[in-house]
Amino acid sequence: MTLLEARARTGAVARINPVAKLGASALIALPLVLTLDWVSASVALLLECLLFPFAGIGWREFWTRTWPVWVAAPLTGLTIALYGETSGTIYVDWFFVRVSEGSLELAVATFFRVLAIALPSVVLFVTVDPTDLADGLAQVLRLPARFVLGALAGLRMVGLFIDDWRALELARRARGVADRGRYRRFFGMAFALLVLSIRRGSKLATSMEARGFGAPVERTWARQSRFGGREWVLMAIGAAISAIAVAAAAFAGTWNFILGPG
Amino acid sequence: MPVETPAPAGVEARGWGWRHASRRGWAVQDASFRIEPGERVLLLGASGAGKSTLLHGLAGVLGGADEGESHGELLVGGRPAASARGIAGLVLQDPDAQVVLARVGDDVAFGCENLGVPRELIWPRVRESLDAVGLDVPLDRQTKALSGGQKQRLALAGALAMRPGLLLLDEPTANLDPAGVGEVREAVERLLEHHPATLVVVEHRVEVWLPVVSRVIVLGEGGVVADGAPADVLGREGARLAAAGVWVPGIPPAVPGPPVDAPGAALLTGRRLAVARVKGRPVASGIDVDVRAGSVLAVTGPNGAGKSTLGLTLAGLLPPAAGELQATGALAAGAGPSPIRWTSRQLLTRIGTVFQDPEHQLLTQTVRDELEVGPRALGLEERATADRVDELLARLRLDHLAAANPFTLSGGEKRRLTVAAMLATRPRVLVLDEPTFGQDARTWAELVALLAGLRDGRDGDERAAIVAITHDLDVVRALHAEVLELAASQTDAEASA
Numbered sequence: 001m002t003l004l005e006a007r008a009r010t011g012a013v014a015r016i017n018p019v020a021k022l023g024a025s026a027l028i029a030l031p032l033v034l035t036l037d038w039v040s041a042s043v044a045l046l047l048e049c050l051l052f053p054f055a056g057i058g059w060r061e062f063w064t065r066t067w068p069v070w071v072a073a074p075l076t077g078l079t080i081a082l083y084g085e086t087s088g089t090i091y092v093d094w095f096f097v098r099v100s101e102g103s104l105e106l107a108v109a110t111f112f113r114v115l116a117i118a119l120p121s122v123v124l125f126v127t128v129d130p131t132d133l134a135d136g137l138a139q140v141l142r143l144p145a146r147f148v149l150g151a152l153a154g155l156r157m158v159g160l161f162i163d164d165w166r167a168l169e170l171a172r173r174a175r176g177v178a179d180r181g182r183y184r185r186f187f188g189m190a191f192a193l194l195v196l197s198i199r200r201g202s203k204l205a206t207s208m209e210a211r212g213f214g215a216p217v218e219r220t221w222a223r224q225s226r227f228g229g230r231e232w233v234l235m236a237i238g239a240a241i242s243a244i245a246v247a248a249a250a251f252a253g254t255w256n257f258i259l260g261p262g
Numbered sequence: 263m264p265v266e267t268p269a270p271a272g273v274e275a276r277g278w279g280w281r282h283a284s285r286r287g288w289a290v291q292d293a294s295f296r297i298e299p300g301e302r303v304l305l306l307g308a309s310g311a312g313k314s315t316l317l318h319g320l321a322g323v324l325g326g327a328d329e330g331e332s333h334g335e336l337l338v339g340g341r342p343a344a345s346a347r348g349i350a351g352l353v354l355q356d357p358d359a360q361v362v363l364a365r366v367g368d369d370v371a372f373g374c375e376n377l378g379v380p381r382e383l384i385w386p387r388v389r390e391s392l393d394a395v396g397l398d399v400p401l402d403r404q405t406k407a408l409s410g411g412q413k414q415r416l417a418l419a420g421a422l423a424m425r426p427g428l429l430l431l432d433e434p435t436a437n438l439d440p441a442g443v444g445e446v447r448e449a450v451e452r453l454l455e456h457h458p459a460t461l462v463v464v465e466h467r468v469e470v471w472l473p474v475v476s477r478v479i480v481l482g483e484g485g486v487v488a489d490g491a492p493a494d495v496l497g498r499e500g501a502r503l504a505a506a507g508v509w510v511p512g513i514p515p516a517v518p519g520p521p522v523d524a525p526g527a528a529l530l531t532g533r534r535l536a537v538a539r540v541k542g543r544p545v546a547s548g549i550d551v552d553v554r555a556g557s558v559l560a561v562t563g564p565n566g567a568g569k570s571t572l573g574l575t576l577a578g579l580l581p582p583a584a585g586e587l588q589a590t591g592a593l594a595a596g597a598g599p600s601p602i603r604w605t606s607r608q609l610l611t612r613i614g615t616v617f618q619d620p621e622h623q624l625l626t627q628t629v630r631d632e633l634e635v636g637p638r639a640l641g642l643e644e645r646a647t648a649d650r651v652d653e654l655l656a657r658l659r660l661d662h663l664a665a666a667n668p669f670t671l672s673g674g675e676k677r678r679l680t681v682a683a684m685l686a687t688r689p690r691v692l693v694l695d696e697p698t699f700g701q702d703a704r705t706w707a708e709l710v711a712l713l714a715g716l717r718d719g720r721d722g723d724e725r726a727a728i729v730a731i732t733h734d735l736d737v738v739r740a741l742h743a744e745v746l747e748l749a750a751s752q753t754d755a756e757a758s759a
Contacts, residue, residue, distance in 0.1 A: 131364050153362050159406065160358060164622070166539070170579040171623035174615040176639035176687065178606035188625070195669070196621060203359035209323045210352035211362070211420060212376035222371035222384045 012230070013056035014127040019136035020231035021124040024238030029117045031242045037256040038105065040249035041112035047241045048120050055123045065126050069118040077111035116245075120238075130155055132225070139225040146214065153208065157200060164196050165189070270299035270460045271349050271427030273320060277334035280315050280324060289315040292334070292485040297477075299427070302454070302461040304471050304492065307481035308506035309672055309702055313464040316481065317430045319343055320462065321352035339427055348377050351421025351459075355433040355700070357413035360420075366392070366408075367401030369416060373424040384423075391419040394456055395449040409565055411442025415449045422453055429454075431463040435470060436700040439565055439733040443470060450474060466702050468496070469511045507674075507702030515707035517740040518714035525557035525744075529593040529691055529727050530576060530601070530613075534585035537571045544583040545571050546748050553691060555592075556725035558717055558741040560732055563748035570618065570695050572748065573731045577615040577693040578602055593690055610636050614684035618695040618731075620676035621669065629671075629679055630655070630664040636687035654682040658712070674705035681712065692716060693729040698737050710740045717741070 028048075032041055052062065081103050088101030134152040137143045168189045172178045178185065208214075249255040279291040290312035297303055307313050318324050319336050322344045338346040351373075354360055363369040370388045379387070388401070395415040399408075408416060414434055421429065431450070435443040447470055454461060454474070465471050478495040480488035480503065488499045496503070496510055504513040536547035546568030553559055553576065561569045574580045575587060578601025588599045589612070597608045604612065617623050626632045633654055637647040655661040658678045663671065668679055677697065684692060697713075698706050719725035730737060738745060 129364075131368060149362075156361070156364060156406075167617060167619065167622040170574060171615075171617055172625075173579055173606045174577065174609065174617075175623060175625060175683070176606050176610040176636050177625065192622075192624075199621075200359060203354070203356060204362070206318070206323050207352070207354055207360040207417075208362055208372075209347075210321050210350075210354075211373035212348050212424060213372075215347050215376050215378075217376075217378040220375050220378050220381055220384070222368065222375055222381060222388075224381065 011056040011127070013054070013124075015230070016127075016234055017136050017140065017225060017227050017231045018128040018133040019140045019225070019227065020234045021128060022133075024234045025121040025124055027235065027238035027242050028120055031246050032113050032117050034258060035246075035249060035256050036106065036109050036113070036258055037249050037254035038109040038112055039252045039254040040245040041109060041116045043248040044241050044245040045112055045116040045119070047244060048116065051237070052119075052123060055127075057123065057126050061126065062123065066119055066122050069115065069122060072118075073111050073114040076114050077107040080110045081107035132223075135221060135223050135225040136227075139221055140227050145219050149208075149213070153204060154201065157197070157204065160200065161193060161197060164193055168192055268425045268427050268459075270458055271339035271346075272299045273297040273428065273460065273462070274337040275316075275334070276337075278316075278319070278336045279333045280312070280319060280330055281332075282315075282330045283328065288312075290319075290481070290485075291483075293481065294334075295479055295486050295489060297460060297462065299460055300458050301477055302475045303463070303477045303479055304468065304475040305462055305464045305479050305481065306468070306503060306508050307487075308503075308508070309674060311481040311483075313481055314432050317352065317432045317462065317464055320428065321350045321430050322347045323352065348424060349426060350428040350430055351424050351426030352430045353414065353417045353421055353432065353434045355436050357410045357417070357437060360417040361405045361413060362420075364405060365401065366397070366399055366403045366405055366416060369405055370419045370423050373420055377424060387423045387425070388419075391423040394422055394453040395419045396445075396452060397449075409442065410438050411445040414438065414442065414446045418446070418449055418453070422457065425457075426459055428460045428462070431461070431465075433465055433700070434463070435465065435467070440735070441564070443467075447471070447474065466507065466700075467509045469509070472511065504703060507704035509703045514736075515703045516711075517707070518711050520742045521556060521714075521718055523556055523718075523725075526555035526725055527592055528552045528554050528590055530587065530589055532576065532582070532585065532587045535572075535575070535582050535587055536584035537568055537575045537580065538583035539571050539574070539580065541583075544568075547584060549585070549746075549748075551576070551746055553727045553729055555690065555727050556717060556719070558713065558728040558730060558743035560730050560738045560741070560743035560745050561748065562732060562735075562738065562745055564750045567748040567750050569731045569748055573693050573695050573729060574615070576601075576691075576729055577613050578604055578609055579615060607639055610640055610687040610689065612689055613691040613693065614687065614689035616677075616680050616684055616692070616694040616697060618699065620673075620680045623680055623683070624668045624676075627667055628665050629660055629668055632668050632679060632683050633686050636683060640687055650686055654686055658682045659708070674701055677701060677705065677709070681709070685716075688723070689726070690724065691727045691729065693731075695731045696733065697730060698732065698734045706736075710737060713741060 028044060032044060081099055082097045084103035084106045086098050086100040086103055090098060090100045092099040130152060134148045138145050138148045172185060274296045275293045278293045279288050281288045293316065305313050320338055320343050324330065336343045339349050361369060362372050367388055370391055371384050374384045374387055395418045397412060397415045397419060405416065435446050438446065451474055463471050472492055475492060478492045479486055480495060480499055488495045500510045500513055504510045530553035532549055532551040535549040536544040538544040549572065561572055563569055575582055581602045587601065589601050593612055597604050601613060624632060625635055630651060633651045634647055637650055655664055660679060660682060663675065671679060697709055713728055716726040717728055
């Protein structure tokens with residue numbers, strides 16, 4: 001029982017360094033975060049859709065992994081349509097709800113933007129193994145090993161917390177205190193889980209220390225995290241999607257820099 | 263490919279002592295001894311004699327001055343233990359607390375990486391260490407899919423890969439079933455043949471390690487109280503050690519007599535029962551079971567067979583996945599036939615549950631409050647509550663701890679407390695998950711006597727029904743239990759194949 005499954009995956013995309021996946025996702029997201037227009041977002045989304053079949057996951061898995069995004073995107077759009085900044089013709093005006101030409105345009109842009117940013121991140125990260133990510137963060141990005149490995153080891157304990165939570169729940173029923181005061185009980189259990197996790201954490205820290213973690217020598221890495229051709233290709237694809245989306249928006253005259261004037 | 267073998271490291275303690283920053287008393291005081299390189303030592307002592315503290319000290323993981331205060335000297339390989347990190351390899355009791363990484367190979371490599379071993383030397387060491395402990399699984403096998411015994415051998419391999427001159431084992435088999443205990447002991451014997459390191463092992467169950475060790479050191483008040491060849495030390499100190507809770511071969515703990523009367527009426531009946539912790543994923547099925555007053559039912563079987571899940575289902579905490587579980591009129595007493603539909607309060611006087619991990623069921627800040635939780639939930643008067651609590655405190659030797667925080671108690675004390683907390687509402691059925699796991703001989707004998715008393719009904723109480731989920735065949739015998747053995751489940755067989 002863990003939140004992150006680390007199934008061994010095969011295929012070209014699965015072998016790409018997670019740092020490159022992180023980088024490509026960031027390259028796609030950056031310009032889309034900076035503009036609020038429907039052209040750049042939908043062009044990026046279109047290009048991404050052409051690439052998804054090559055992402056190394058099946059369609060079934062694609063939908064099971066991305067459905068929250070498909071739910072969130074229209075909801076975000078709807079919210080903007082109803083409450084977004086008003087401009088142009090007003091179609092509906094009812095208490096706080098004010099649907100206008102401008103808010104509808106923003107809604108469409110937001111809908112595409114959520115999809116265009118979230119989908120590639122989700123799809124690329126399906127094939128990321130946490131251990132490989134930690135190796136990449138420490139060896140390629142040179143983040144401190146203590147921090148990265150501590151987080152990685154902690155992540156592995158999430159599964160134990162889920163089991164703990166179940167046991168705490170059952171134990172409260174057995175102790176006769178589960179009939180009333182649901183909210184109080186919830187906080188009591190949350191506190192108990194905190195205590196248990198600190199104890200588990202300190203035990204884990206002791207055994208890591210016993211294995212020389214934090215020893216005053218230069219740490220070596222059993223697995224080399226490579227950043228080569230494949231990785232640069234993925235980054236280039238990310239950059240290209242960004243560039244084409246921005247160019248299309250500029251060409252269509254819809255580029256709308258959120259930090260800039262008007 | 264034999265990699266360079268390190269020299270075994272000697273150990274020397276000169277009046278060494280340690281006091282944890284949060285405690286008033288010294289955990290170890292004035293310990294002086296000398297262990298020659300390559301010696302194999304069993305370290306014994308009563309609970310709280312400071313065995314673990316000494317082992318942690320030797321491993322250099324006690325921490326600095328803010329963690330506690332020390333006196334004297336503790337040397338490993340001629341250097342202060344705290345700065346000799348990498349010379350000692352430590353394996354602890356809890357299998358889950360030692361797995362660092364997600365894949366078997368990476369986990370074994372972890373220590374080598376930390377010590378700065380070059381990459382091309384790490385992988386041969388990893389394979390050699392896994393061979394030495396007989397853990398024959400692929401390097402990319404998920405560590406969470408390993409059994410308890412396999413996890414302990416993995417921890418052993420991880421320590422071995424660091425090429426320690428001193429191997430320290432802190433109750434490495436206390437949390438394992440009998441098969442796991444055998445696995446780990448054999449692994450240690452095998453690796454010592456190929457890598458002659460100095461060995462110091464702490465363990466309550468002496469007979470497990472007697473074939474391996476050549477010397478026994480007994481820690482007690484004021485340092486080392488006995489030291490010598492195993493036969494001599496156990497001959498001289500055996501009775502005293504047994505009274506202090508050590509399992510000394512030839513001195514078994516006292517066991518109660520058989521039940522006086524034949525089992526009474528069934529209180530719970532299960533027919534074609536299937537049990538599941540997570541909905542839709544049954545771990546055992548087709549179970550027919552009767553839980554009878556005046557009788558102990560022992561649920562046995564290998565790890566992963568669904569014993570605990572069956573226990574929680576019988577206890578009215580999990581709904582049956584299939585089949586039916588019914589409480590007879592004698593137990594239900596008007597609450598309906600299906601225990602899972604009872605309220606939490608109705609459960610209190612009918613079925614009590616003692617969880618495997620006591621920390622899951624502790625609710626309050628003091629031992630006394632803990633015992634009052636059940637009677638309070640029942641709405642018992644203050645006076646009656648106080649009487650019950652006082653009686654239990656005395657009966658389970660917890661009276662001197664009444665004001666202590668339950669989380670600060672020792673393992674045996676916590677176990678006694680959780681049992682007492684359940685007895686406070688006098689349930690007719692008591693379900694216990696591994697009640698004697700990791701307990702010293704003294705606590706073991708007390709628990710067994712207590713359960714036998716509940717079974718037979720003492721002081722005019724009605725006879726209770728006991729369900730004990732256990733690996734401990736001594737408990738099964740001592741309580742004259744009826745045995746329900748669950749077979750290894752399909753999924754488990756796949757996982758360990």
